Amino acid sequence: MVTTAAVGQVMAAQANFVRVKVDALEGAASADEEPLQRRLLCVVRALLKKIKQEVLVGDRVRLVGIDWTDGRGMVEEVLPRSSQLAEPAVANVNHVLLVFSAALPAFQPSPATRYLLSAEAAWLPVTVAINKADLVEERQLEAVVQQVTSWGYRAVPVSVVSGAGLDELTEVLRGRVTVVAGPSGAGKSSIINALRLRSLGLDGTLDAMSAEPSGAADAAHAADATDAAGSSGGEDREGEAGEDGCGGGEARAQDGAQPPTGAAQQQEQHRDGGPSSSGQQQRRGTIAAGQELPASLELQAVGQVSQRIGRGKHTTRNVTLLELEGSGGLVVDTPGFNQPSLDFPAGELWQHFPEMRRLVEEERCAFRGCQHLAEPGCVVREAQLERYPLYAEIHAELRVLEDQAATRQASKKRREGSVRMKSRAGGQQGAEARLDSKVHRRVSRRSVKQRLTELVRDVEEDAAF
Ligand SMILES: Nc1nc2c(ncn2[C@@H]2O[C@H](COP(=O)(O)OP(=O)(O)OP(=O)(O)O)[C@@H](O)[C@H]2O)c(=O)[nH]1
Numbered sequence: 125m126v127t128t129a130a131v132g133q134v135m136a137a138q139a140n141f142v143r144v145k146v147d148a149l150e151g152a153a154s155a156d157e158e159p160l161q162r163r164l165l166c167v168v169r170a171l172l173k174k175i176k177q178e179v180l181v182g183d184r185v186r187l188v189g190i191d192w193t194d195g196r197g198m199v200e201e202v203l204p205r206s207s208q209l210a211e212p213a214v215a216n217v218n219h220v221l222l223v224f225s226a227a228l229p230a231f232q233p234s235p236a237t238r239y240l241l242s243a244e245a246a247w248l249p250v251t252v253a254i255n256k257a258d259l260v261e262e263r264q265l266e267a268v269v270q271q272v273t274s275w276g277y278r279a280v281p282v283s284v285v286s287g288a289g290l291d292e293l294t295e296v297l298r299g300r301v302t303v304v305a306g307p308s309g310a311g312k313s314s315i316i317n318a319l320r321l322r323s324l325g326l327d328g329t330l331d332a333m334s335a336e337p338s339g340a341a342d343a344a345h346a347a348d349a350t351d352a353a354g355s356s357g358g359e360d361r362e363g364e365a366g367e368d369g370c371g372g373g374e375a376r377a378q379d380g381a382q383p384p385t386g387a388a389q390q391q392e393q394h395r396d397g398g399p400s401s402s403g404q405q406q407r408r409g410t411i412a413a414g415q416e417l418p419a420s421l422e423l424q425a426v427g428q429v430s431q432r433i434g435r436g437k438h439t440t441r442n443v444t445l446l447e448l449e450g451s452g453g454l455v456v457d458t459p460g461f462n463q464p465s466l467d468f469p470a471g472e473l474w475q476h477f478p479e480m481r482r483l484v485e486e487e488r489c490a491f492r493g494c495q496h497l498a499e500p501g502c503v504v505r506e507a508q509l510e511r512y513p514l515y516a517e518i519h520a521e522l523r524v525l526e527d528q529a530a531t532r533q534a535s536k537k538r539r540e541g542s543v544r545m546k547s548r549a550g551g552q553q554g555a556e557a558r559l560d561s562k563v564h565r566r567v568s569r570r571s572v573k574q575r576l577t578e579l580v581r582d583v584e585e586d587a588a589f
């Protein structure tokens with residue numbers, strides 16, 4: 125019997141396709157099939173789209189209509205999620221690894237705090253990696269690690285050049301589904317590549333991959349040259365090649381790494397320019413020097429840090445779920461952005477500062493619902509925490525946003541009023557109460573009929589798949 129239904133996890137998503145790794149079958153497989161661990165290129169059932177059921181990277185899904193020969197299938201159902209992040213949009217994550225660099229770009233408490241807050245707002249455990257340890261003096265590195273530790277986080281110093289900290293990170297990520305986030309250029313993709321190669325018993329340091337580390341003299345040169353060329357107004361498209369993760373090929377090199385060539389050489393790749401890209405762009409890839417890479421291994425693209433603006437160039441463009449062999453861990457590489465947006469109530473802010481949370485949990489703040497701002501005798505306010513001024517600043521920002529939202533809402537209500545005029549027969553105008561949209565209004569028979577017709581068509585389309 126040939127298996128045509130299975131369960132799997134969405135590893136990558138783009139446009140109308142998702143790439144699903146199969147991990148359980150419904151029914152028996154035929155002897156000549158090896159469906160487990162297969163990656164299938166899948167469409168999403170039209171009915172799911174109709175009910176606005178999004179299919180996210182990380183989702184566990186039920187597949188039907190599987191064609192093992194062509195490697196295709198259809199997502200019929202999204203299984204219940206244990207968590208869902210909005211930015212990046214990923215499901216079933218249970219840990220966040222925030223990557224900052226000690227230098228290039230330099231570690232700065234204020235932007236770092238905003239990244240930490242946006243991770244905290246997802247109510248997930250957070251670990252911090254301080255990357256590029258090779259670029260700073262031991263003393264300087266220790267100071268940053270101490271600072272982050274004093275905020276209440278586990279901080280792991282890492283260098284993808286020397287390999288320091290990679291074993292510790294492997295342990296931190298073991299058995300977890302981790303989203304890796306942080307500023308562009310901090311080295312998220314480099315760390316992920318290094319960990320994945322390490323998990324296969326290969327050398328994943330930048331040297332071995334022949335990628336140029338930040339701070340390398342020729343890297344500065346290359347970055348300057350790119351900047352000087354004015355690469356489409358600072359919008360560097362490096363590293364986009366092959367990032368869709370949905371190409372359907374089992375053994376496709378994703379972000380620069382190629383199937384084994386055995387040679388430590390730079391490789392150029394090309395990609396058709398998308399609508400926003402100005403024609404074809406070339407980019408530098410990474411190749412594991414003299415190492416036998418499994419043909420199915422897809423490494424992430426690694427970009428340069430701009431010497432001019434001191435930031436990364438947003439090399440990673442898509443959210444992708446990647447496996448760490450042996451440790452059972454899954455990691456999600458994400459595009460770095462410059463400043464994460466904070467979108468939660470000001471009253472919740474203190475809970476996203478672990479050092480404040482600890483003080484309150486130890487019942488050292490006597491006031492219920494205390495905002496730790498103006499309340500006299502509040503121990504949190506008087507504890508002289510290093511990040512307290514940042515807390516006050518961000519609290520004020522969130523309050524302004526809340527006030528603006530409330531004003532907008534009130535003026536919308538005022539504008540609309542509670543009565544509306546309606547034309548009656550004979551050109552008469554009459555007043556009637558304005559109902560809250562879509563609350564009291566009855567759906568017209570025509571729309572019901574139209575919806576049913578569309579539904580029948582979708583069901584027929586799915587059945588024909
Ligand atoms: N010196 C040094 N350079 C590093 C290290 N890790 C990464 N780099 C370099 O930092 C630059 C940016 O690395 P990426 O891995 O592309 O950074 P990213 O965080 O994924 O960036 P985005 O995808 O743009 O968000 C590259 O030139 C890497 O070679 C490190 O530990 N030491």
Ligand SMILES: [Mg+2]
Binds near residue numbers: 424460
């Ligand atoms: Mg990246």
